[in-house]
Amino acid sequence: MEVPFSIASLRFHSILRRSFRSFSTFSEGHDTLTGEMTKLDSRTFDDWLEGQRPFDPKDPKLDLRGYGFITPAALVQLSALVYSLARPRVRPVVELDDDGVLSYLARAGFCATISPVAETWPRVNEAMYRQYRGSNPMLLEVTRIESCAALPKLLDKILVVLNQHLKYPKFDAYDIATVISEVTQNTFDHNCTTHGFLAMQVYGTRERFLEIGIADHGHGLTETLKRNPRNGSITSDSEAIKVATRLGTSEYDDQTRGTGLYHLVETTYKHQGLVQIRSGEAKVRYRMDRKQGWMFAVPEMSGVQIALNLPAKN
């Protein structure tokens, strides 16, 4: 069943926020957990990005000063953005003014992930944080994905988190791991010279929920899908997202392809989660209690970025 779409305005987006349950109000930008801290997440990322542009191609700076809380979905989007801005002899700088945020970015693996091509300011002593990697069962650090070799271990950790901390029965956890595997494979299946990124965190104490971010800085859905002549009629990023979630739509003219994003939406709906698919100048947020997608125009950014939020099972 194709998910109906609506074009959303920012005002409607704020109405949407108030109608969700607590985990989703967190996802939608309310500061239920963060209090007065300004949060960078999959929703506010685009407001931030708009304010950052244009980037100086010779000295790109990403100003995160004033942000006190950054979610995994935003971390992978930042990672993808940093890599897309990096060039030979051009190293983007991520500016921060909060020691707590800087420490979190180091522990969450963001600093190590961007270190080959960029740096934070102030700088961080990564060696000091290396000992913490893998120590937090609620956190899957930002991981750069270049091939499927890395996936099985990551998926095993996600299964443990879903099963033990969010109380997902085994087969429900398998459902989620399966679509994460599909979406993550897309980051290298369709892009030869770029990378994918994956991160995850569990939030909350009494009402727990999970956020997973998967991003790449590749060619994006429009360009990728249009390599297949069957998709030649796609004229916009919003249309590309809509088409990409249909069964059988793929870059490849191969009957066994084109099922990943379809299953992502279907599985998120089945488990009453929220999912956002962002590519180029468009993003769609799927509201799963009514199985509807809301489409937004966003600042242009390379690649595809996915944010998935899931509630704990009671």
Add this chain to the structure above:
Amino acid sequence: MEKRIGLQQYGKHLWTRDRAKEIRSTVREELESLDGGDILVLDLAGVEVFDYSFANELFGKTLLSLANEFPGRFVVVENLTDYTRENLAKALESLGLAIAVRKRLKVELLGKVHPSDVDTFGALVASKEPLSATELSKQLDVNLTAMNERLTKLGNMGLVRREKAASMAGREQFRYKALR
């Protein structure tokens, strides 16, 4: 003859298309070693989950190539759990394919199957001898053209095997059999 590949040797969680590609090369080698009428069993005992890319690459591509590259060989799946059965069904349905699943002595179809496929396949499985299209059309009360279409479809999916035989009048005819 029957050959068996146990997928548990590759892990209880089977992730990614690339993993399936590795296994598919083994599947192809085994199919090449079989003759018409032989069976390759994909044994999923111990496998708890596979993703859609894995299923599409291993099962989907194997089934799509079966009729053309390995005519007359059968591929059957055994030891599915409820979960892997559902996963495989979803994967095959989205590809428009079906596979034979064997559980103890019973064989049935899984995936994108029309009731007419189930009836035709079931009649062939139940029959001790290969049947002609005419015999099947009489048995299932379906006109001959429709029965031939059913058999062509099942043959293209590698679910039935067509053999040359002679009719009572000595004319060449085809007889069909499914794996049992």
